Amino acid sequence: MDLVAACRAFVSVSEHGSFTVGAAAARTAQSVVSRRIAALEQRLGERLLDRSSRTVTLTPFGRDMLPTARQLVRLADRFEHEAEAARRRPLRLAVPALCPTGALARLIAEAHEQGVLLDPFPAGPAERADLVTSCQVRAALLAVPSTEATWTVPLGLAVAHDPGGAGPIYLDTLRPGRADRDRRPRRVWLQPEDDVPHVRDRLARLRDAVGLRPAQLAVAPAVATAAADVLSHGDALLCSAAQARELRLHWRPVGELAPGFARGFSLAVADEADADRVRQTCARGIARCLDATAPSEAAA
Numbered sequence: 001m002d003l004v005a006a007c008r009a010f011v012s013v014s015e016h017g018s019f020t021v022g023a024a025a026a027r028t029a030q031s032v033v034s035r036r037i038a039a040l041e042q043r044l045g046e047r048l049l050d051r052s053s054r055t056v057t058l059t060p061f062g063r064d065m066l067p068t069a070r071q072l073v074r075l076a077d078r079f080e081h082e083a084e085a086a087r088r089r090p091l092r093l094a095v096p097a098l099c100p101t102g103a104l105a106r107l108i109a110e111a112h113e114q115g116v117l118l119d120p121f122p123a124g125p126a127e128r129a130d131l132v133t134s135c136q137v138r139a140a141l142l143a144v145p146s147t148e149a150t151w152t153v154p155l156g157l158a159v160a161h162d163p164g165g166a167g168p169i170y171l172d173t174l175r176p177g178r179a180d181r182d183r184r185p186r187r188v189w190l191q192p193e194d195d196v197p198h199v200r201d202r203l204a205r206l207r208d209a210v211g212l213r214p215a216q217l218a219v220a221p222a223v224a225t226a227a228a229d230v231l232s233h234g235d236a237l238l239c240s241a242a243q244a245r246e247l248r249l250h251w252r253p254v255g256e257l258a259p260g261f262a263r264g265f266s267l268a269v270a271d272e273a274d275a276d277r278v279r280q281t282c283a284r285g286i287a288r289c290l291d292a293t294a295p296s297e298a299a300a
Contacts, residue, residue: 004076006040007069009033010048014066017055090119091274093282094128094140096193096265098223098243099289107285114281120289125196135270139278141286142268145198149264151292155199156261157188157236158249168255169236172210185212187235189226190219194238199263203238206256223247242291265290 013022013033023030041048048062058066091111095104104120111118123131125143132140146152157169176185188207190200200219207217220226220237227247229235237249240263244251254261265286269275286292 001039001043002036003040003043004072006036006043007072008076009036010040010062011066011069011073013037013049013056014058014062017057019056022056090117091139091278092119092121092137093278094123094131094137095120095286095289096128096141096143097122097124098191098193100246103285103289107282107289110285111281116277116281118282124192129268132268132270138271138274139267139269141265141290143193143196143198144264144266146260146262146264149262149266151265151287151290153240153263153265153290153292154253154259154261155194155238155240155263156244156251156253158230158239158244158247158251159236160231160234160249162250163252166252168253170210170255171206171212172256174216174236175211176213184233185216186233187216187218187229189229189235189237190217191223191226191237191239192219194263195219199238202257202261203254206254210256240291263290263292265292 009022009026009028009032012026013019016022016025019030019034023033026033037048044061044065046061047059048065050057050059050062099120099122107120108118121131121137123140128137128140129142131137132142141151159169163169171188174186174188176183188203190203194200203217207214220229223237223243226235226237227249230237230247230249237244237247239247239251241251253259267275267278269278
């Protein structure tokens with residue numbers, strides 16, 4: 001027996017004083033309402049309603065049980081409402097601030113088609129880690145070494161003028177010569193997303209190894225500022241190939257670094273119950289936002 005449905009039928013008939021009207025108010029067939037109340041009476045061991053006259057009245061036992069039945073029905077309604085609200089609560093996902101707006105829009109739409117209300121929240125690497133740890137977001141894409149990553153994004157240098165051919169750009173070509181003594185040295189700009197140890201420190205070691213000045217490796221306050229210096233000063237911007245195309249710059253790998261030089265991202269969740277939902281519904285969309293390889297494609 002469905003106890004909540006039986007109590008709902010009992011409350012509706014009691015409040016309207018009629019099986020016919022009570023059934024109509026409950027939007028249930030009268031025969032179903034009658035069976036449910038009869039089953040409830042059998043379970044409780046006492047009659048709840050007096051059916052001896054044309055008008056249905058409560059028995060003394062029914063009057064005692066009606067307040068509790070009403071409370072049970074209200075709690076069941078509240079439970080269903082809370083469940084619906086929980087299903088519709090947006091899943092806030094902290095993403096890199098460099099994700100393109102169009103790709104994020106497609107990610108939201110695709111997740112919605114699969115029943116997930118996704119709410120991307122752009123933030124920097126350190127902030128994303130703090131947000132998921134403090135449960136201010138339900139999930140986050142963390143910056144990790146490429147060897148530990150689910151999604152990887154190859155990194156290279158973007159420059160204003162095509163260096164020719166399809167080969168890499170070597171960092172030692174930025175080393176100032178004697179003729180450059182009075183000129184501002186060319187710089188390699190890192191974006192805030194790449195200001196993490198597994199990217200920054202590797203480039204810093206290479207900078208020192210090839211004899212660049214410390215100031216020739218710097219973190220840009222904004223991508224637009226760095227791109228402007230690439231265009232006006234001959235600098236280089238560390239970025240993905242897709243971002244270089246967006247900025248209309250020429251992209252090449254870093255010659256002294258292995259092909260595996262890349263950004264890495266992994267998913268962190270505040271509650272493990274969200275992990276499978278995000279991976280199953282959003283993996284390919286996340287890859288598109290990052291300009292990365294989707295997990296299944298990487299495995300293949």
